[in-house]
Amino acid sequence: MKWNEVKVETASEAVEAVANILMEAGASGVAIEDSLDIENFQSDAYGEILDKETITSLTEGAYVAAYFPETIFLPEILPWIQEHIAKLPDFGLAIGKNEVTVSEVAEENWATAWKKYYHPVRISRYLTIVPSWEEYTPQHADEKIITLDPGMAFGTGTHPTTRLTLQALEVALHGGETVLDVGTGSGVLSIASKYLGATDVHAFDLDEVAVRAAQENMDLNEVAKDVKVSANDLLKNIDIEADIIVANILADIILWMIPDAWRLLKKTGTLIVSGIIEDKKQLVIDAMEEQGFEVDQIFQQKDWYAIMLKKPEDE
Numbered sequence: 162m163k164w165n166e167v168k169v170e171t172a173s174e175a176v177e178a179v180a181n182i183l184m185e186a187g188a189s190g191v192a193i194e195d196s197l198d199i200e201n202f203q204s205d206a207y208g209e210i211l212d213k214e215t216i217t218s219l220t221e222g223a224y225v226a227a228y229f230p231e232t233i234f235l236p237e238i239l240p241w242i243q244e245h246i247a248k249l250p251d252f253g254l255a256i257g258k259n260e261v262t263v264s265e266v267a268e269e270n271w272a273t274a275w276k277k278y279y280h281p282v283r284i285s286r287y288l289t290i291v292p293s294w295e296e297y298t299p300q301h302a303d304e305k306i307i308t309l310d311p312g313m314a315f316g317t318g319t320h321p322t323t324r325l326t327l328q329a330l331e332v333a334l335h336g337g338e339t340v341l342d343v344g345t346g347s348g349v350l351s352i353a354s355k356y357l358g359a360t361d362v363h364a365f366d367l368d369e370v371a372v373r374a375a376q377e378n379m380d381l382n383e384v385a386k387d388v389k390v391s392a393n394d395l396l397k398n399i400d401i402e403a404d405i406i407v408a409n410i411l412a413d414i415i416l417w418m419i420p421d422a423w424r425l426l427k428k429t430g431t432l433i434v435s436g437i438i439e440d441k442k443q444l445v446i447d448a449m450e451e452q453g454f455e456v457d458q459i460f461q462q463k464d465w466y467a468i469m470l471k472k473p474e475d476e
Contacts, residue, residue: 163265163266164231164266165231165233165235165264166263166264166265167188167228167229168224168226168227168263169224169246169260170224170258170259170260172222172223172254172255173195173221173222173257174464175246175249175254176193176195177346178249179225179256180193183227185245187229189228189229191227195320196223197463222258223257228266239261251413252412252414253412254411254438279292281295284324285328285331286303287304287356288305288327288353288356289304290309293310305356308381308382309347309352309378309381310378321462322436322465323409323435324462325435325466326409329433329458330353330407330433334354335358336359338354338359338361339360339362339404340359340361340403340404340407341399341403341405341406341407342365342407343365343396343406343407344367344409344414345366345372346371348390350407351379354405362388363391363399364379366390366393367392367395368392372390376390395408395414396418396422396425399421399425400425401425403426405432406426408434408435410436412442415436416445419448423452423472427472428474432454432469432471433468433470434467442459445468446468455472455473456469457469
């Protein structure tokens with residue numbers, strides 16, 4: 162069988178959204194080549210985590226490549242893909258050049274082509290993300306290994322928004338908490354929550370493809386096998402009282418879930434939101450404070466932000 166590669170040149174901040182659109186269109190896998198990832202890798206405080214030979218020639222922006230079997234008639238789905246990517250600026254995401262190219266890929270090449278970009282990544286002092294096909298030996302006794310298969314998931318956990326959220330979870334989790342993970346994607350935040358001591362974790366995603374991918378990644382990690390993964394539209398109709406709610410999604414979507422997050426969080430509970438660019442930061446903070454949340458900490462990496470908020474004891 163032959164495969165068709167649909168490659169989108171976009172802005173770094175849009176890679177996860179573009180990957181999601183391509184998977185919804187029926188792609189059998191995605192590969193992300195992001196100039197910001199390489200920059201982050203090169204300057205990472207925990208040592209070299211990327212083979213020099215894999216460094217991209219990109220100086221800005223990113224490529225998101227998706228692979229479709231030849232049985233899928235691309236002229237029918239390309240307009241849908243382009244239309245949905247064109248709408249991303251409505252959600253505050255720049256899409257850069259937004260150039261789409263199509264090429265043919267041999268069967269023996271497509272399934273492993275994207276693997277060269279994914280290697281063990283030390284995210285924080287305690288958390289390291291390791292692709293499922295890589296062998297890795299922990300460097301110290303406290304290191305927690307999150308095993309992911311990013312081929313069918315949504316990112317490898319190396320995007321700045323995910324890193325910031327994981328760092329916030331390290332601060333917020335002390336053990337025994339109930340966590341709601343909204344827009345779970347690959348499931349990396351749920352797995353990390355379990356490693357960091359959460360007792361009860363529920364992961365939600367609107368996309369059935371993401372739900373399946375997240376469940377597969379839970380199964381790869383013994384610590385996360387009891388995480389409950391299900392399809393849901395944000396926190397609508399959920400009635401689980403939580404100590405921590407975490408959402409690494411678009412800023413405009415975060416605004417929609419604020420009332421439900423307030424409803425479900427226990428007093429003194431913590432809300433962690435990420436996926437927020439500079440232009441949207443104050444908008445999110447204002448909406449949160451209007452609801453009654455208090456800003457606890459703000460985490461920043463370049464132009465990306467994660468915000469940790471508290472529900473006060475006296476509402």
